Amino acid sequence: MADRLDLLLGVVLMAGPVFGISSCSFDGHMGFFHFCNLTKIPQVLNTTEKLLLSFNYIRAITTTSFPRLEQLQLLEIGGQFTPLTVDKEAFRNLPNLRILDLGKNQIDFLHPDAFQGLFHLLELRLFACGLSDAVLRDGYFRNLISLIHLDLSYNQIGSLYLHSSFQELNSLKSLDFSFNQISILCEGELKPLQGKMLSLFRLKATNLYKGVSVDWEKCMNPFRNMWLETLDVSENGWTVAITGNFSNAIRGSQTSSLILTYHIMGSGFGFQNIKDPDENTFSGLDRSSVVRLDLSHGYIFSLNPRLFKTLKELKLLNLAYNKINRIADKAFYGLESLQILNISCNLLGELYNSNFDGLRSVAYIDLQKNHIGIIQDQTFRFLKELHTLDLRDNALKTISFIPNLLTIFLGGNKLVTLPNVNFKANYIHLSENRLENLADLYRLLQVSQLQTLILNQNRLSSCNPNHTPPGNHNLKHLLLGENMLQLAWETGFCWDVFKGLSHLQVLYLNNNYLNFLPPGLFSDLTALRGLSLNSNRLTVLSPGSLPASLEVLDISRNHLLSPDPGVFASLNFLDITHNEFICECELSTFIRWLNQTNVTLLGSPADINCMYPNSLLGVSLYSISMEDCDEEEVLKSLKFSLFILFTVTLTMFLMTILIVTKFRGFCFICYKAAQRLLCNDHPQGIEPDRYRYDAYFCFSSKDFEWVQNALLKHLDTQYSDQNRFHLCFEERDFLPGENHITNIQAAIWNSRKIICLVSRHFLRDGWCLEAFSYAQSRCLSDLSSVLIMVVIGSLSQYQLMKHQSIRGFVQKQQYLRWPEDVQDVGWFLKKLSQHILKKEKEKKENNRIQLQTIATIT
Template identity: 25%
Template sequence: MTKTNSLAFYCIIVLGLTLTKIQLSDESELIIKRPNANLSRVPKDLPLQTTTLDLSQNNISELRTSDILSLSKLRALIMSYNRLRYLNISVFKFNTELEYLDLSHNELRVISCHPTANLKHLDLSFNAFDALPICKEFGNLSQLQFLGLSGSQVQNSRVQLIGHLNISKVLLVLGDAYGEKEDPKCLQHISTETLHIVFPSKREFRFLLDMSVSTTISLELSNIKCVLEERDCAYFLRALLKLRKNRKLSHLILNNVETVWNSFINILQWVWHSPAKYVSISNVRLQGQLASSRFTYSDTSLKALSIRQVVADVFSFPQRYIYSIFSNMNIQNLTVSGTHMVHMLCPSQVSPFLYLDFTDNLLTDMVFKDCRNLTGLKSLSLQKNQLKNLGNVILMSAEMTSLQKLDISRNSLRYSDGGNPCSWTQSLLVLNLSSNMLTGSVFGCLPPKVRVLDLHNNRILSIPKDVTHLQALQELNVASNSLTDLPGCGAFSSLSVLAIDHNSVSHPSEDFFQSCRNIRSLTAGNNPFRCTCELREFAKSIGQASREVVEGWPDAYKCDYPESTKGTPLQDFHMSPLSCDTILLTVTIGATMLLLAATGAFLCLYFDVPWYVRMLCQWTRTRHRARNIPLEELQRNLQFHAFVSYSGHDSAWVKNELLPNLEKDDIRVCLHERNFVPGKSIVENIIHSIEKSYKSIFVLSPHFIQSEWCHYELYFAHHNLFHEGSDNLILVLLEPIPQYSIPTNYHKLKNLMAQRTYLEWPTEKNKRGLFWANLRASINVKLVNLAEATSYTQQ
C-alpha cells in the first residue's frame, strides 16, 4: 500500500492509535516535533535528552545508526509519511529504552530484524511489503500492545511467530495482490482483542478470509467493495458467516462500504443474526435498485446499530420498505445519520427502542406524527433536520410517555402558541432547542419537569415575566442570543448552571446573585458591559464569587462602554460609593455648601468685610451724587496741597509742628476741624477733602489705629490711589507701631507699611530739618502745574 491511500484510511488508523494506550515510563520528557519541515535526513542537532522525536511528513529516505546513536533516552520515534524503503532494526540497538516506533505510510519493502524486547507499539502498516514483515525476533516482544502490519501475502508460517503474544490491537493492511495465494485460516494464530483489517481499495471483495479469531472482541473491516455484480458480495457474506464461530465478538465496525441496495440489506440481515452486540456501518455508497423481501428480526444479540454517512445513487424505488425495516427493528439503540432520509415510519407495534438518533437527515414535522408505539423511548435526537413548527414536535412528544432526552437543535423551529395546548410529555428532563429561530415566546410553553434546557443561538430578546415556572430546572443555556439582562431565578428556583455569554447584556441586575443563590456555574462573558454605576454592585458580586462558579473570569468579562473604559476587565473597574449613591451625594454636597457658607461667614467677620461693604456703599452714593454736580464745578482745580489725617490725641503735634512748618511755605493744608463743610456727612467731607487735595498725609501712631474715622480716611485715600492712578499717599510714622498691635481690619495699613516708604518723625532735633525738607518736597513736586487755589468758601 503506497502513500496514495485515501485520507480516510489515515483517519481510521489515527483513531485506532488514539484508542491504544501506550504507557511510557514516568520520567521527565523532552519532546521534539519537526513535522512538515521538508527534511531529507534526520537532523544532527537533536538534544541528547530527547525522549520523543516526531519527524513525520518529511522526505527522509534512510535511517542509519549514527542518526540516533546519541539519543540514549529515546522512548518514542514517529517517522510516518516519509520515503523509507529499507530498514535494519539493528539501528535501534543502542536505543534500549525505545518503546514506541511508528514507521507507517512509507515505502518499506524489506526489513532486517534485530532483538528488541522493549517495544510496546510497532506500526509497519501502509507500506509496500509483499509478505507480512514478521521476524522471528518479534516473538520476543512480550510487552507489545499494538502491532501494525501490511502485506499482499499473509502466510501461516509468519503469523505463527507471534501467535503466543497477547496483543491488545492488531492492524492488518492487505495489499492489492492479496488473494492470489490466499490462506483463509492464516489469522487463526493471532491472539488479540481488537483486530482491524484494511482490504485493498482498488479491487472487488473476492476472497474468503477467516476472520473469526477466537480472542477478538472488536473487529473492524475497512474497504468493502462489491458493486460490479450482486454475487460479488456473496464472498463478503460468506466471510461474515465464519464470524459466527467467535462467540466473544461484541463490536463489529464496517468502514468504506460500496455495494448495491440488495446486498446492503443482506449485510444488515446477517448482522441481525451475528454474535455482535454493537454494530457500526459508516461511509456507505449504495447503487442499484431494491427488491422487497422479508426482513427477519428474531434470534438477535444486537443491542445497538449505527449507520452513518450513506450516499445513494438511486432513490426511484418505494422507500417505505427501507423505513419499515428501520422502524420495526427490535433493538434498544438505533442511529441513522447523514443519510438524507426524508421520513421515518412509526413502528407497527410497541417498540423496544430506548435510544433513537436521526441526526443530519431531511426529516420534517411529519415524523412520528400520532405515533403511540414509542412509549419506552428515553432519548431522541432529531438534530440538523428540516423541522419547522415546534408545536408539532410538542404534540409528537406527548405520545412518548418515557422520553427523558430530546435534541431538536440545528433546525428551523419557530413557536407560536396559536391556542394549541402545551402538551409536552411529563417525563422530559433534557431538552436541546439550540440553533433554531425561537423567540422569548418559547418560555410560555416548556416541559414542566425539565432539568436541562439548551436555547443557545436563537433569537431571544428577553425572557418574559409570564414564563412557565420550571421548579426542576437546573441548567439553562441561553448563550448567543440578544438578551439584555440576566434572568432572575424567580421562575427557576433550582437553577444551578447558567450560560448567557455572547448576548447583549450591558447592565445586569445587581440582585442577580441574591435571586439565584443556588448558582454553582455562571458563564456570562463576552457581553457589552456598560461600566457605570448600575454595574458596580454586579461587578463586586461576580468578583467575590469563586472562579469555580464564574466561568471564564476574568478574561471574558470586559467593559464595552463608555469609550474611556472599553476593554477594561471588570475586575479592574471601580467606582466610588459617593458617585453612585444619589442620597449620599446630595447630603455630601449639602454639607459641603453649609461648611463653605460657615467658613465664608467666619472669614467675613474675621476680616471685617461688612465694614468694607458699608464703606463701598458710602463711596458709591457719594460718587453718584457727584455726577449731579454741574460740569464747570467738576472741572475746578485742586484747593489744597495736602489733606492731613490724624488722631485727636496727636492734634498737638499737628498744630504745633506740622502746620507751622508747612504753611510758612504757602502750602495749603486741609484739616477736618476747620475745613469740613457743616451739613454734609462725615464720609462726604472725607471724600471731598481727599479729592480736593493733591496729597493725603497720614500721621501714624498707636492712637491712629484706634480711631475709626482715621480708618475711613485711610480706606478712601487708598481707594482713590487705585481709582485715579496717582501716588497721593504720604505716611508719617510719629511713633513706632508693632505689627501685632494693628487690628485685623487694618490689613490695608499693614500692606502699605510693608510696600511703601514712610517718613519717620525723628526724636533728635538736628534731624528734623531733613524730615521737613523731604515732606515739603513730596508735596511741592507738582506745584508748578497747579493753578492758583480759589478761596474755600464755608457753606
C-alpha cells in the same frame, strides 16, 4: 454529548509545546529538543526519564551516543532532516527504555543488532523509515522479550516472511504493516506467530491480493493457529471475489473484529458491473467467532438475502457510507446475537415491515443521513430489545411507527406536528424540524420517564389557551433554542409551560426573539442550575425573575442597559458579553460589582463594553471610572450627615451650657478627679533613641518598584549616603521563614514612625490592612500619632472609608496625598522627612497630631 450545556466556555489552551515545556530545554527529568538544529545526541543527566530529539540533524546513533541513563523510559528521535545511521547496540546504555520512536527517518543503515539490550522495551516505532523485507527476515528484533507493539507502517516491505526469533516475542500483541506493498500473504510467512494471541494485526492499504493471481489452495490460511482480536485489511480495494476467497482461506482462525472498510464491493448507485456481496461472501467466517464486522465506506447497493447467515456471534455490524438502497427479505437472517446495527449515510428511501426480521437482540439501530421518507408501522414493533433508534437527517413527515423506545433521535426531518404517540422514552431528540404549536411541547413534557428533550431549531411560535401544565418530575435537560417563543408568550398564554418541572437542571431559551420574560416563568424550576438566554432582545432582568438555585447563566448578545447586580447573586458563572450598556451614573453600581465580584465572568473583558454615549462607544466597562458618580452619592450622604451632626451638636451644646450652669460646682469636682486619674495612669512609651528604625514603610508588594523609585531611593541610607533615614520595609528587612504577623509586629514596635502607602493594591492586600490595624494599636498604646497615612493614586474618600480600619483613621486624623505636580515631589519628601523626625509631645487632654493635607492626583 454535543447538546450538553455549553455555557462553561473558556477552555484553557496550553501555551507552549508538549507538556508545557519550551523548545530546547531540560528540567532534570525531561529533555525537549525539537527543532534545535542538533547534530548529535545532547548530554543529559542520569535522572532523565523522557528525551525528545525529533526534527533535528542527527546523523548517527552509536554505542557512545548516550551516557548510562538507567531512568530513561521514552526516547523520540523521529523526523531527522538528514539520513540516519543506527549502529550495533546503539541503545545499550538505556536498559530501562520502554518506548523508542525512530519513525519518519530516512534510515540509511540499521545494524541487525541495533536493538540488542532493550529487554524492557514495550513499543518500537519504525514507521516511514524506508525499511525493506530484511528487517523482518534477518532477526532485527531478537531478544526484545517485553515488546508489545511494533509499528512498521509506511515502509517498503513487500513480503512478511518472519525470522524465527518472532516466536520468542511472547509479549507481542500488536503488529502494524499498513501502507506497505504486500501483494500476497500465505500460510508459511507468519509461521513464527502461530499459537500467539494478538490484539491488533493491521494490513491496511497494502494492496493485499489486489491485481494478482492467487492460488488459494497453495497459499492457504496465513493466520492458522492464531487468535486475532482485531484484523484490519481495509483500503485494499477488495471485490466480492477477493473477500469471499479470503474468508474461505482463513476459515477456523479466531478473529473477534474484522475491518474491511473502503472496499469496492457492490454495484453502487446506477451500475451493475460489480457484484454486491451475497450469502457466500462471508460464509468462510462461520467458525471465526467474529463479533465486530466493519464494512463501511464502500459501494454496496443491495443487502441480499441471508448475507450474514454464518455470523452467528456477530454483535456489531457497520454498513455506514455505502450506497444501500434496498434491504431484501431475510437480509439479516442468522444475526440473532447482533446488538448494534449502523446503516447511516446510505441511500435508503423507504423501510418495510420485513427489513429487520431476525434481529432478535438488536438494541441500537443507526439510520441517520439517509433519505427515508416513509416507514411502515410494524417495521420496529417486533424488535423487543431495541432501545435506541437514530433517524436524524432524513425526510420523515410522521412518526406513527415509533415503538416504545428509551432513546429516539428524530432531528433534521420534516415533522410539522406530532401525532398522539404514546412515548415512553427518557431521551427524545427532535431538533431541526418544523414544529410550530406549543401543544406538541406540552404533550412531550407529559412523558413521565422523559429526562432529556431537545427541540432546538424548530418553529415553536403559536399557543392555544387551556393547556394542562406538564408536571414532569424526571426531566433534567430541556433545549428550546432557536425557536420563536416570543410570538407565543406575547399573546399572554402558555406562561405555565414550565410548571411542575421541579427537577429540571438545564434550560436553553437562546435565539427566541425574547424581549421580556413572563412573570413567574421560572418559579417552579427549583433545581435549575444552567440557563441560556443568549441572543435574545432582553433589556432588563428583574430581581427575583431567576431561580435562586441558578449557578450558570448565559445572557450574552441581548440589549441589557443597566443590569441590577442583585439578579446575579447566586451565580458561579456568568456570560454577559455583547450587550448594549449605557455608561452613565445609573451603571455605576453594576461597574463596581463587575470589578469586585467573585462570579466567574465568561468571555473576553473586551466584549463587555459601552454602546452609549458615543464618546465611550466600544470602551470596556473595566476601563470606566465612576468616581464622579460616587462623589455625588457621597456628597448627598455627607450633606444629610452634616445636617444631623449640626443638629445633634447644637442640642448637646445647649444642654451642656444648661448643665454646667446649673451644676457647675459638681462638674468642677469631676474634672479635677479625672485630671488626677489621667496623670497617674499615663503609660510611658519607648524612648526614641531605643528605636531600631526611623520608620517602617508598609505598602503592597505590587507597588514595590514605584515606592523604590519615588521614596526609598531618596530617603533610605542604604540607597544613598546622602540619605538620612534607616527605614524598614518587607522586601529587605523581614526575616525569611518567620511568621508574617511576627515580622509585621516587630517592624511596627521597632520603628519611630509607621508610614502606610495606601494604593488600590494596598486596599486589596489583607496583610497591608492587617499591618494598618497593628499600627493603630501602637498609636493607642503610646497615646501618640506614630502612624502617617499617604494616599497614592486616584483613591476617593469614599473608597478609603469602605475599609473599617482605615475609616476610623480617616474620620479622626488627616492624611497625606502624593502630589499631582512633579515639581512638588521634593517639597513633599521634605515635609515627610519632617514628620518622621518630629518627636511627639504628650498632651494630657489631647494626643492627636495635626498633619497638613497635600494636594493629590487621581
